[in-house]
Amino acid sequence: xxxxxxxxxxxxxxxxxxxxxxxxxxxxxxxxxxxxxxxxxxxxxxxxxxxxxxxxxxxxxxxxxxxxxxxxxxxxxxxxxxxxxxxxxxxxxxxxxxxxxxxxxxxxxxxxxxxxxxxxxxxxxxxxxxxxxxxxxxxxxxxxxxxxxxxxxxxxxxxxxxxxxxxxxxxxxxxxxxxxxxxxxxxxxxxxxxxxxxxxxxxxxxxxxxxxxxxxxxxxxxxxxxxxxxxxxxxxxxxxxxxxxxxxxxxxxxxxxxxxxxxxxxxxxxxxxxxxxxxxxxxxxxxxxxxxxxxxxxxxxxxxxxxxxxxxxxxxxxxxxxxxxxxxxxxxxxxxxxxxxxxxxxxxxxxxxxxxxxxxxxxxxxxxxxxxxxxxxxxxxxxxxxxxxxxxxxxxxxxxxxxxxxxxxxxxxxxxxxxxxxxxxxxxxxxxxxxxxxxxxxxxxxxxxxxxxxxxxxxxxxxxxxxxxxxxxxxxxxxxxxxxxxxxxxxxxxxxxxxxxxxxxxxxxxxxxxxxxxxxxxxxxxxxxxxxxxxxxxxxxxxxxxxxxxxxxxxxxxxxxxxxxxxxxxxxxxxxxxxxxxxxxxxxxxxxx
Amino acid sequence: xxxxxxxxxxxxxxxxxxxxxxxxxxxxxxxxxxxxxxxxxxxxxxxxxxxxxxxxxxxxxxxxxxxxxxxxxxxxxxxxxxxxxxxxxxxxxxxxxxxxxxxxxxxxxxxxxxxxxxxxxxxxxxxxxxxxxxxxxxxxxxxxxxxxxxxxxxxxxxxxxxxxxxxxxxxxxxxxxxxxxxxxxxxxxxxxxxxxxxxxxxxxxxxxxxxxxxxxxxxxxxxxxxxxxxxxxxxxxxxxxxxxxxxxx
Numbered sequence: 038x039x040x041x042x043x044x045x046x047x048x049x050x051x052x053x054x055x056x057x058x059x060x061x062x063x064x065x066x067x068x069x070x071x072x073x074x075x076x077x078x079x080x081x082x083x084x085x086x087x088x089x090x091x092x093x094x095x096x097x098x099x100x101x102x103x104x105x106x107x108x109x110x111x112x113x114x115x116x117x118x119x120x121x122x123x124x125x126x127x128x129x130x131x132x133x134x135x136x137x138x139x140x141x142x143x144x145x146x147x148x149x150x151x152x153x154x155x156x157x158x159x160x161x162x163x164x165x166x167x168x169x170x171x172x173x174x175x176x177x178x179x180x181x182x183x184x185x186x187x188x189x190x191x192x193x194x195x196x197x198x199x200x201x202x203x204x205x206x207x208x209x210x211x212x213x214x215x216x217x218x219x220x221x222x223x224x225x226x227x228x229x230x231x232x233x234x235x236x237x238x239x240x241x242x243x244x245x246x247x248x249x250x251x252x253x254x255x256x257x258x259x260x261x262x263x264x265x266x267x268x269x270x271x272x273x274x275x276x277x278x279x280x281x282x283x284x285x286x287x288x289x290x291x292x293x294x295x296x297x298x299x300x301x302x303x304x305x306x307x308x309x310x311x312x313x314x315x316x317x318x319x320x321x322x323x324x325x326x327x328x329x330x331x332x333x334x335x336x337x338x339x340x341x342x343x344x345x346x347x348x349x350x351x352x353x354x355x356x357x358x359x360x361x362x363x364x365x366x367x368x369x370x371x372x373x374x375x376x377x378x379x380x381x382x383x384x385x386x387x388x389x390x391x392x393x394x395x396x397x398x399x400x401x402x403x404x405x406x407x408x409x410x411x412x413x414x415x416x417x418x419x420x421x422x423x424x425x426x427x428x429x430x431x432x433x434x435x436x437x438x439x440x441x442x443x444x445x446x447x448x449x450x451x452x453x454x455x456x457x458x459x460x461x462x463x464x465x466x467x468x469x470x471x472x473x474x475x476x477x478x479x480x481x482x483x484x485x486x487x488x489x490x491x492x493x494x495x496x497x498x499x500x501x502x503x504x505x506x507x508x509x510x511x512x513x514x515x516x517x518x519x520x521x522x523x524x525x526x527x528x529x530x531x532x533x534x535x536x537x538x539x540x541x542x543x544x545x546x547x548x549x550x551x552x553x554x555x556x557x558x559x560x561x562x563x564x565x566x567x568x569x570x571x572x573x574x575x576x577x578x579x580x581x582x583x584x585x586x587x588x589x590x591x592x593x594x595x596x597x598x599x600x601x602x603x604x605x606x607x608x609x610x611x612x613x614x615x616x617x618x619x620x621x622x623x624x625x626x627x628x629x630x
Numbered sequence: 631x632x633x634x635x636x637x638x639x640x641x642x643x644x645x646x647x648x649x650x651x652x653x654x655x656x657x658x659x660x661x662x663x664x665x666x667x668x669x670x671x672x673x674x675x676x677x678x679x680x681x682x683x684x685x686x687x688x689x690x691x692x693x694x695x696x697x698x699x700x701x702x703x704x705x706x707x708x709x710x711x712x713x714x715x716x717x718x719x720x721x722x723x724x725x726x727x728x729x730x731x732x733x734x735x736x737x738x739x740x741x742x743x744x745x746x747x748x749x750x751x752x753x754x755x756x757x758x759x760x761x762x763x764x765x766x767x768x769x770x771x772x773x774x775x776x777x778x779x780x781x782x783x784x785x786x787x788x789x790x791x792x793x794x795x796x797x798x799x800x801x802x803x804x805x806x807x808x809x810x811x812x813x814x815x816x817x818x819x820x821x822x823x824x825x826x827x828x829x830x831x832x833x834x835x836x837x838x839x840x841x842x843x844x845x846x847x848x849x850x851x852x853x854x855x856x857x858x859x860x861x862x863x864x865x866x867x868x869x870x871x872x873x874x875x876x877x878x879x
């Protein structure tokens with residue numbers, strides 16, 4: 038019993054603890070804000086903790102406006118303590134503040150609203166300084182640098198912006214924010230980041246490099262702001278106490294001897310002077326800047342009218358090759374041209390975008406003769422030599438023979454020459470009636486139905502239905518109504534037995550059987566035990582059942598006669614007479630029933 | 631004995647009457663063949679007379695009316711042609727040739743008259759216009775037979791009750807369709823102007839005001855009859871009286 042009671046109390050306690058854990062204890066609620074340091078550099082991160090004691094059911098605190106910091110949530114934790122039967126609960130919200138400016142920064146009070154009451158924290162002031170030795174990176178665990186391929190560039194010329202992270206210790210949880218302004222540049226990725234090792238001042242650094250192609254959109258001096266990366270650096274913590282194995286275990290139970298440090302690294306801002314393109318652009322120039330080459334080749338130079346050959350124009354080079362477009366050649370309606378979708382291949386070679394754009398045209402000659410395809414030209418600005426150039430293809434000659442197929446080719450003209458080939462509508466030259474019908478089977482006299490026909494058509498199924506229902510009911514009654522069954526079969530049975538009787542020769546037996554047939558007939562008709570009733574009773578019952586008195590009396594007399602004859606000999610003639618009388622009597626009785 | 635006697639009587643009647651009926655049918659078909667032959671020989675007047683004679687003898691057949699209409703077209707009598715096509719439509723309402731020839735004949739007429747709009751019942755029972763009266767009756771008789779058989783069977787097989795109820799619904803619908811057909815044919819009597827030109831009068835008198843004129847082949851709705859005058863109606867505004875002799879119905 039005691040054990041059972043203990044179990045109940047323990048169970049109740051277990052159930053109550055989670056229920057009580059969320060309860061607030063209004064009289065003890067307090068909210069405090071703390072930071073992990075008051076002085077930091079731009080490379081450091083400030084951790085702000087807001088602890089709410091006395092309750093755990095609270096909304097997140099409302100932080101003050103902090104324009105000098107970038108704020109990220111670092112999660113929340115709750116705690117419950119029991120000290121001398123006193124229970125205390127708290128919840129801690131943590132934030133990571135990344136400084137964006139230097140100087141004394143004031144962190145205003147954070148507010149929490151609990152049960153209608155607003156609790157505020159005390160304000161905090163922190164000092165943010167510039168990081169020391171910013172220029173040299175000497176002996177630093179990690180630093181970043183950004184470079185630009187050129188300090189001067191023409192509008193639309195490709196610039197390569199490179200970001201490099203150098204780190205001597207393990208770096209994790211990297212969060213990179215590269216400066217980019219859509220109004221000044223078009224941006225294009227230059228492949229996956231590269232990783233390599235570089236030695237600086239005898240120290241080995243792991244380098245992660247990311248490059249981006251920038252295409253200036255506006256002219257003028259542009260300042261590219263600092264790139265910022267946030268990361269966790271894991272540094273070894275070997276010191277004097279590292280010799281003590283116990284302290285190592287307590288510091289890191291897995292024995293890794295590392296300590297994580299969250300850092301914010303900033304690069305120096307960069308500037309670039311964007312120059313306008315010089316005057317004197319050639320005709321057809323479409324802001325292609327770089328170095329380009331163009332070539333053209335034909336699938337086959339000897340062909341017949343109606344054959345197909347492919348003209349391939351390839352533009353390759355360095356620069357904004359994606360923007361290259363080669364128009365359909367003007368072949369003066371000598372060829373039908375089917376342009377294909379251009380293919381574009383891009384490669385990054387030594388942080389420079391190189392590419393190839395292929396234009397294909399299927400040509401179908403429309404007439405025979407020696408033809409020369411015109412040259413393709415591509416005007417562009419050579420940024421390396423600061424001058425306009427025009428890349429050109431060689432002229433291509435081809436020999437077109439008449440078609441060897443005799444049938445006239447149904448060639449479709451180019452779009453500009455498309456002539457609507459609508460077929461003429463069929464002209465109605467005359468109208469007439471359709472011919473007469475001559476199939477004789479169609480000429481059956483329809484006429485109008487007579488009432489007899491309609492009556493038979495609609496009435497006969499009803500009559501048939503009534504008859505079939507009557508028959509079904511009769512059959513059903515024959516199964517279950519014994520009196521009905523006997524009455525219906527009385528004449529049939531009596532008639533059959535009378536027919537069989539003529540063969541009997543013994544007069545006594547004849548009279549007895551005849552008497553039995555008559556009484557059984559009356560018994561079946563009146564649902565009585567026929568064998569057991571007397572001639573007198575038969576007459577009485579027949580009269581009661583509305584049979585005529587005369588027939589009832591005749592029946593009685595016939596039965597009495599049969600009984601008398603059972604004890605007196607009969608002649609052959611009297612037997613037949615008696616049989617005839619019996620048959621007639623049964624017929625008469627049957628009619629009256 | 632009684633049943634066998636009845637069957638014997640019917641067999642006797644059938645055997646006695648069949649040759650008579652067959653002979654009559656044979657004569658009728660011979661006459662049709664003759665009339666068709668006359669038409670093929672372009673003796674349209676004689677052909678039309680032969681067709682008319684058959685119709686006068688009580689033959690009612692849509693194709694006969696159609697052929698007669700064709701004969702009248704060939705004779706240049708648009709009015710009688712349209713009248714016979716309209717008669718044919720009662721018997722063969724789905725015949726495409728008939729619709730085409732009627733359209734052709736109406737195009738030959740002088741008056742542009744819009745056909746009368748279908749009534750509400752005809753819209754609701756839209757299928758009625760696609761069947762002639764005989765077809766509707768045949769359908770109802772067949773359905774009636776199936777229904778009563780199903781009713782009898784459903785007494786032994788209860789699962790047939792759904793079929794029985796569905797058949798009852800369709801049977802009732804077919805009866806209503808027959809009623810709608812009778813009503814629409816009695817209400818909407820079409821008449822065709824047979825005279826070359828007929829004056830539609832405001833009253834039943836020759837000296838009444840002439841409201842408008844109709845020409846041969848014009849299809850009108852006959853709304854009333856009084857002695858030798860017929861009231862005809864083109865639309866809500868145009869109606870009047872014409873002599874019965876000038877109109878075919």
